[in-house]
Amino acid sequence: MAFIGYTFIYMNIAVVGASNNAEKYGNRIVRHLVEEGHAVFPVNPKEKIILNLPSYRKVGDIETAIDIVDIVVPPEVTMKVLRYLKTLGRINVWIQPGAESDEVIAYLEKYSNQFGIITYNQCIMTSLDRVYPQA
Numbered sequence: 001m002a003f004i005g006y007t008f009i010y011m012n013i014a015v016v017g018a019s020n021n022a023e024k025y026g027n028r029i030v031r032h033l034v035e036e037g038h039a040v041f042p043v044n045p046k047e048k049i050i051l052n053l054p055s056y057r058k059v060g061d062i063e064t065a066i067d068i069v070d071i072v073v074p075p076e077v078t079m080k081v082l083r084y085l086k087t088l089g090r091i092n093v094w095i096q097p098g099a100e101s102d103e104v105i106a107y108l109e110k111y112s113n114q115f116g117i118i119t120y121n122q123c124i125m126t127s128l129d130r131v132y133p134q135a
Helices: 023-034 075-086 102-110 122-131
Strands: 002-004 008-011 012-016 039-043 068-071 094-095 119-120
Touching: 002 039, 023 039, 023 075, 023 122, 039 068, 068 075, 075 102, 094 102
Parallel strands: 012 039, 012 068, 068 094, 094 119
Antiparallel strands: 002 008
16 A cells, blocks of 8 residues: 555455465455555465355456456466466566565566566565556
8 A cells, every 4th residue: 555645545455365364364364455455366276265265266267357467376376377477468567575486587588578577586575566556
């Protein structure tokens, strides 16, 4: 959330790897972003509801315009997600620590012109307002 004049800016954030398991970061991130006031769209093909929010099978199923796709899955899944997201146009992606690998970073560097803002090696729960000052 950011304060611009008298307006607060909230973001629409899809969380790929969202989870109902309170021990997983996919759950902690969703909770944190909701508490911060953002509109959160959990993405997990195995769940229908996560933290009282509808869960989507894939990012393309979300009808709302998404500002950031936060990815919190193992690196091999991250690669599949990135290949899919690249087909959707210039999307801002945030790769959570643990979701990246040398292969993921190399892919992002190679196709950086096909994504929007790319963030990795930082947790969205602690760095969102530094990377997106308007958030």
